[in-house]
Amino acid sequence: MKPPEELLSAAILAREKAYAPYSGFKVGAALRGSVAKIFSGCNVENASYGLTICAERTTVCNAVAAGIRTFTQMVIVADSETPCPPCGACRQVLFEFAPNLELWVANLSGETKFYRLCDLLPEAFGPAFIQIPKASELF
Ligand code: THU
Secondary structure, three states: OOOOHHHHHHHHHHHOOOEOOOOOOOEEEEEEEOOOOEEEEEOEOOOOHHHOEOHHHHHHHHHHHOOOOOEEEEEEEEOOOOOOOOOHHHHHHHHHHOOOOEEEEEEOOOOEEEEEHHHHOOOOOOHHHOOOOOHHHHO
């Protein structure tokens, strides 16, 4: 299954903005929100390496900050030999908003691979497990 063209080109463009001076590994991502608008993001590294944010997470944050919490498709692009799937932390963050996400990974040679998030993160922990206590139960 081929990635949606619009998302692929948005992810390629976003990748060019990546701030990756430490790894040199630039990643771009794009998703289509429920109101048919596309959001994108890139990885943003930090001199304190552990604070690096992946492209998938900046993309989700961009959508959420614009008021969009519903999305079903994402494309991720990196210059890897074979298209590379999202890291574990990103799978968890994606699951919060899009448990049924369809996702395509692509490299710059045009190879693509399709996944469903539920296959990448089986038996996931998510919002459904949390029972938020009432204020009266907190004290
Ligand atoms: N990276 C992403 O942006 N997404 C992933 O799913 C995997 C890794 C970034 C983080 C870091 O800036 C660089 O790739 C090397 O790990």
